[in-house]
Amino acid sequence: MLETLELLKKSRIIKKFEVIDFKHGKDFYYIKIKAEVIDGSVLAIREYVSEQDFLYSYHWQDFKGNLLMRWDNAPHFKNIKTYPHHKHLTNGTVLESYEVNLKDVLKFIESKLISPKN
Numbered sequence: 001m002l003e004t005l006e007l008l009k010k011s012r013i014i015k016k017f018e019v020i021d022f023k024h025g026k027d028f029y030y031i032k033i034k035a036e037v038i039d040g041s042v043l044a045i046r047e048y049v050s051e052q053d054f055l056y057s058y059h060w061q062d063f064k065g066n067l068l069m070r071w072d073n074a075p076h077f078k079n080i081k082t083y084p085h086h087k088h089l090t091n092g093t094v095l096e097s098y099e100v101n102l103k104d105v106l107k108f109i110e111s112k113l114i115s116p117k118n
Contacts, residue, residue, distance in 0.1 A: 004031060004047060007102050013038050013110045027051055039113055041068060045102060058105045066090070071099050 008017045017035035024030070028050035035043040040063040048055040057072040067090050075084040082096040089095065099105045 004033070004045070004102055007106060008033070008035055011106050011110070013106065013113055014043075028053075037109065037113070043105075043109070047102070054101075056101070058099075058102065060105075060109060071097050071105055073100070 008014050015036045015038055017033050019031065019033050021032040022030070028048065030048045031045070033045040035045060037043055042061050042063070044059040044061070046057045055073060057070065059070045060068040062068055067088070069090070070088040072086065073084040077083065077086050077094050080086045080094065080096050082098065085097045085100045086094050087097040087099070099108050
């Protein structure tokens with residue numbers, strides 16, 4: 001959880017964020033975060049972490065609430081090469097995903113928002 005919060009604090013593309021829900025026990029934690037991106041879009045973050053599991057959903061949407069992309073590892077697309085990791089596009093297409101944690105997702109979004117010369 002601390003790594004997730006640190007990534008958001010240090011990110012060049014996150015204006016602010018709010019922890020919406022947090023639950024924890026001896027061997028797990030669940031966190032849900034709403035992060036505002038510098039272009040006005042929103043990244044909704046859900047992570048469940050235990051010794052056995054790392055389940056995630058990173059839902060990026062524009063300021064009107066329209067999906068831009070969602071990354072998750074729910075095991076429902078078994079024909080994807082990167083199963084269970086996949087991403088959902090705006091048009092409903094599901095693709096393999098190599099962005100499998102928040103660090104990768106933030107890097108992807110940053111590449112779309114910030115030109116290399118900045």
